[in-house]
Amino acid sequence: MNQLTDYITKSKESTLEELNEFLAIKSISTKSEFASDVRDCARFIADKCKTIGMQNTVVYETKKHPIVYSEFHVDDSKPTVLIYGHYDVQPPEPLDLWESDPFKATIRGEYIYARGVSDDKGQVYCHIKAIEAYLAVHKTLPVNIKLIIEGEEEIGSPNLAEFLKKHQTMLKSDTAVISDTPMINRDLPALCFSLRGMVYAEITVTGPNKDLHSGQFGGVIQNPIQALASIIAKLKDDEDRVTIPGFYDDVLSLTSQEEIYLNAVPLSKDNYLDDIGVNEFATSDEDAIAKKLWAEPTLDCNGICGGYTQKGAKTIIPSQASAKISMRLVANQDPYKIQEQFKTYIKSITPRGVTVDINIHNLAHPAKLSLETPYIHAACEAYKTVFGVSPQFVGEGGTIPVVADFKQILGIDTVMMGFNCPDDCIHSPNERFLVANFFKGIHTSLEFLSRVGSI
Amino acid sequence: MNQLTDYITKSKESTLEELNEFLAIKSISTKSEFASDVRDCARFIADKCKTIGMQNTVVYETKKHPIVYSEFHVDDSKPTVLIYGHYDVQPPEPLDLWESDPFKATIRGEYIYARGVSDDKGQVYCHIKAIEAYLAVHKTLPVNIKLIIEGEEEIGSPNLAEFLKKHQTMLKSDTAVISDTPMINRDLPALCFSLRGMVYAEITVTGPNKDLHSGQFGGVIQNPIQALASIIAKLKDDEDRVTIPGFYDDVLSLTSQEEIYLNAVPLSKDNYLDDIGVNEFATSDEDAIAKKLWAEPTLDCNGICGGYTQKGAKTIIPSQASAKISMRLVANQDPYKIQEQFKTYIKSITPRGVTVDINIHNLAHPAKLSLETPYIHAACEAYKTVFGVSPQFVGEGGTIPVVADFKQILGIDTVMMGFNCPDDCIHSPNERFLVANFFKGIHTSLEFLSRVGSI
Numbered sequence: 022m023n024q025l026t027d028y029i030t031k032s033k034e035s036t037l038e039e040l041n042e043f044l045a046i047k048s049i050s051t052k053s054e055f056a057s058d059v060r061d062c063a064r065f066i067a068d069k070c071k072t073i074g075m076q077n078t079v080v081y082e083t084k085k086h087p088i089v090y091s092e093f094h095v096d097d098s099k100p101t102v103l104i105y106g107h108y109d110v111q112p113p114e115p116l117d118l119w120e121s122d123p124f125k126a127t128i129r130g131e132y133i134y135a136r137g138v139s140d141d142k143g144q145v146y147c148h149i150k151a152i153e154a155y156l157a158v159h160k161t162l163p164v165n166i167k168l169i170i171e172g173e174e175e176i177g178s179p180n181l182a183e184f185l186k187k188h189q190t191m192l193k194s195d196t197a198v199i200s201d202t203p204m205i206n207r208d209l210p211a212l213c214f215s216l217r218g219m220v221y222a223e224i225t226v227t228g229p230n231k232d233l234h235s236g237q238f239g240g241v242i243q244n245p246i247q248a249l250a251s252i253i254a255k256l257k258d259d260e261d262r263v264t265i266p267g268f269y270d271d272v273l274s275l276t277s278q279e280e281i282y283l284n285a286v287p288l289s290k291d292n293y294l295d296d297i298g299v300n301e302f303a304t305s306d307e308d309a310i311a312k313k314l315w316a317e318p319t320l321d322c323n324g325i326c327g328g329y330t331q332k333g334a335k336t337i338i339p340s341q342a343s344a345k346i347s348m349r350l351v352a353n354q355d356p357y358k359i360q361e362q363f364k365t366y367i368k369s370i371t372p373r374g375v376t377v378d379i380n381i382h383n384l385a386h387p388a389k390l391s392l393e394t395p396y397i398h399a400a401c402e403a404y405k406t407v408f409g410v411s412p413q414f415v416g417e418g419g420t421i422p423v424v425a426d427f428k429q430i431l432g433i434d435t436v437m438m439g440f441n442c443p444d445d446c447i448h449s450p451n452e453r454f455l456v457a458n459f460f461k462g463i464h465t466s467l468e469f470l471s472r473v474g475s476i
Numbered sequence: 477m478n479q480l481t482d483y484i485t486k487s488k489e490s491t492l493e494e495l496n497e498f499l500a501i502k503s504i505s506t507k508s509e510f511a512s513d514v515r516d517c518a519r520f521i522a523d524k525c526k527t528i529g530m531q532n533t534v535v536y537e538t539k540k541h542p543i544v545y546s547e548f549h550v551d552d553s554k555p556t557v558l559i560y561g562h563y564d565v566q567p568p569e570p571l572d573l574w575e576s577d578p579f580k581a582t583i584r585g586e587y588i589y590a591r592g593v594s595d596d597k598g599q600v601y602c603h604i605k606a607i608e609a610y611l612a613v614h615k616t617l618p619v620n621i622k623l624i625i626e627g628e629e630e631i632g633s634p635n636l637a638e639f640l641k642k643h644q645t646m647l648k649s650d651t652a653v654i655s656d657t658p659m660i661n662r663d664l665p666a667l668c669f670s671l672r673g674m675v676y677a678e679i680t681v682t683g684p685n686k687d688l689h690s691g692q693f694g695g696v697i698q699n700p701i702q703a704l705a706s707i708i709a710k711l712k713d714d715e716d717r718v719t720i721p722g723f724y725d726d727v728l729s730l731t732s733q734e735e736i737y738l739n740a741v742p743l744s745k746d747n748y749l750d751d752i753g754v755n756e757f758a759t760s761d762e763d764a765i766a767k768k769l770w771a772e773p774t775l776d777c778n779g780i781c782g783g784y785t786q787k788g789a790k791t792i793i794p795s796q797a798s799a800k801i802s803m804r805l806v807a808n809q810d811p812y813k814i815q816e817q818f819k820t821y822i823k824s825i826t827p828r829g830v831t832v833d834i835n836i837h838n839l840a841h842p843a844k845l846s847l848e849t850p851y852i853h854a855a856c857e858a859y860k861t862v863f864g865v866s867p868q869f870v871g872e873g874g875t876i877p878v879v880a881d882f883k884q885i886l887g888i889d890t891v892m893m894g895f896n897c898p899d900d901c902i903h904s905p906n907e908r909f910l911v912a913n914f915f916k917g918i919h920t921s922l923e924f925l926s927r928v929g930s931i
Contacts, residue, residue: 242754
């Protein structure tokens with residue numbers, strides 16, 4: 022490992038320069054005006070794979086944003102590791118809250134600040150640099166590698182499942198590894214055994230065919246904003262539970278081992294709420310926080326808009342109001358079944374005098390993973406070597422749709438081995454990644470691949 | 477009257493050109509970036525008053541937008557009529573729904589289309605042209621005239637009451653007249669005996685100090701949009717009545733004469749809802765529509781905004797969400813008392829985990845007027861002469877704050893004698909005014925002033 026360590030140490034400056042170049046590309050997948058930036062970003066990764074000596078690098082077209090594939094074949098007797106990551110990012114808005122340009126990576130103190138540095142470009146780059154170092158030093162790799170870096174994760178990976186189905190043979194592997202989940206904190210790593218799925222809907226309430234004077238019509242016409250508010254208010258009860266009939270029917274209970282793992286995770290007001298400036302949880306049951314986050318489904322309104330929203334006062338009853346609503350699902354909820362329950366319920370609670378349209382943006386299956394595999398063991402050892410401590414086993418409240426797809430289509434489990442922190446402000450202004458943990462990520466990837474090579 | 481009719485007929489083209497010039501000025505009072513346009517508009521009116529031979533024309537400064545004052549003194553033995561109007565307009569948004577430029581008046585079919593043509597620039601211009609014609613033909617007027625045209629009506633006239641108090645002596649009059657209320661339809665005029673007052677508030681709900689990843693926090697953190705929705709949903713019950721404790725306490729019952737007037741107004745689904753594309757009223761009590769609009773208070777949400785509102789999906793729990801909420805009041809509700817009841821109630825229904833700020837944009841008293849005055853009689857006769865039919869007595873759902881101020885500060889009642897129509901799309905895209913009724917308005921003003929001169 023000394024030669025590898027030397028290589029990484031010596032190339033520190035150029036590594037950060039390359040990462041900055043990667044971060045500067047505005048690969049915002051949800052906005053069509055950035056489609057060519059997304060494409061540039063795919064090309065950047067593909068070029069990098071070629072440069073470091075990977076084989077058969079191809080930029081695959083999809084219906085929307087391309088998927089980068091690359092591989093390195095050592096020997097049929099070696100295990101094959103499928104590394105997955107995503108090169109697309111969330112929109113940076115609200116821009117005025119950023120302390121530096123979201124697309125010009127800036128180091129301040131211990132952190133690199135940029136959109137996507139933590140989710141997920143920085144973590145993707147840990148694996149790329151690990152492979153580069155190993156190939157540079159040993160001219161080969163300890164395992165066979167297959168790499169998929171996609172550009173649609175932030176919009177729910179709508180074209181990835183089809184890609185996996187089409188290229189099942191090419192992608193045949195023994196395990197997948199993804200670095201897109203957080204550690205417990207900067208010093209304590211975590212391996213994740215569950216991911217929430219997703220139903221993301223947009224509902225639009227329409228009343229009159231134009232904005233009306235609220236004096237001339239107020240009191241006799243249904244107001245679309247108030248109709249929308251009453252619909253949203255009926256989606257959760259006072260105990261913060263989702264009220265859609267049948268919503269919880271298929272939720273799997275935790276095993277006693279999983280309960281033990283979750284209870285061991287230190288989640289409290291102090292370490293979870295202080296940093297975000299909130300005084301209390303939405304639920305009064307504070308002992309159940311880890312369970313609520315990782316083993317229970319939920320529903321959040323992600324955006325709402327209607328009527329006059331600029332400065333000052335305008336007295337109208339607006340024609341329309343709309344809201345974006347996402348549901349996070351857990352095993353074994355089926356997103357297709359949940360979207361139907363959602364639609365049926367919304368229709369049933371729509372007040373008189375307005376109509377409602379429901380548009381589904383994306384769907385993703387939840388996932389639950391086995392912890393009893395040699396690959397999980399290799400990941401534990403890799404973490405222990407680099408961070409000096411065993412990882413905790415946790416759930417993840419977010420959604421990485423591909424994990425369910427890997428299981429279902431390729432028949433493999435995924436090692437979710439992340440290097441970022443909960444306070445990295447992913448999806449928020451001033452997203453950041455610890456410089457130290459970025460480099461520890463490279464080392465951990467090397468340790469993991471080497472250990473899997475000895476299985 | 478023949479000479480006057482000739483004058484108006486001959487100057488038809490130039491009158492429309494002047495009106496277009498008036499309408500082209502973007503006097504949007506609620507947006508500070510249009511402050512100099514608002515000022516230009518005040519100067520336009522003042523210049524016009526000077527040109528037609530009015531006396532003592534002054535543009536009075538206020539804390540925000542100026543008030544134009546002008547007068548013509550004939551003889552102390554004549555009654556003095558105070559004509560009030562406003563030269564400011566609502567914002568034109570949403571712009572994409574306008575079929576022609578809102579600030580370039582366009583005649584299509586029987587209508588002039590422009591922002592403010594109906595509310596209230598066109599109606600103000602009826603009186604200006606009536607005075608111009610009378611002065612041109614007779615070199616004097618049938619009554620003493622005092623004219624106040626203000627620039628803050630659409631933002632609740634925050635500086636007008638102070639102006640009235642300060643200039644009480646200068647403004648001493650026998651009656652006021654305002655043309656800013658609609659007729660029943662294009663052929664059937666209306667005199668209005670009640671106006672609703674206003675409390676316009678903006679509430680902002682704040683949760684976390686930044687937008688959060690909805691996966692990492694969803695299920696344990698209160699979502700500000702959902703908190704706001706639950707607050708809004710609790711402001712009205714299923715019967716569409718406002719639920720703020722004490723809200724209806726001071727509402728005055730209608731007199732039996734008023735009931736008769738309101739019941740005589742033809743308001744039904746067919747003539748009220750068809751044009752706006754709505755199938756049913758918010759209330760199931762369809763017989764009470766006129767009463768609900770004109771004699772009952774109400775509450776409407778005029779705008780709402782929070783989280784991600786652009787295209788596509790973004791999975792956040794937003795830091796903030798806000799809504800603009802206006803309450804329309806009726807006699808004898810006190811806007812100062814209502815704003816306190818509103819604030820207290822909002823605080824009491826704010827869910828855990830968020831804070832709420834309430835900002836009051838403006839307050840206005842409701843008004844109820846006597847119909848037993850010689851000025852009302854003169855207005856009836858004027859309408860009958862020009863439109864060939866007696867006006868109906870109606871209420872008005874909108875707010876003209878100055879009417880309560882005229883009563884309270886100057887001790888005079890107001891004749892609310894309007895010329896526009898309910899389907900003129902005021903405050904909406906494609907605001908319009910019938911060309912024919914604009915000219916009938918000029919004639920009716922002349923008839924009214926002449927008749928008051930004989931009282």
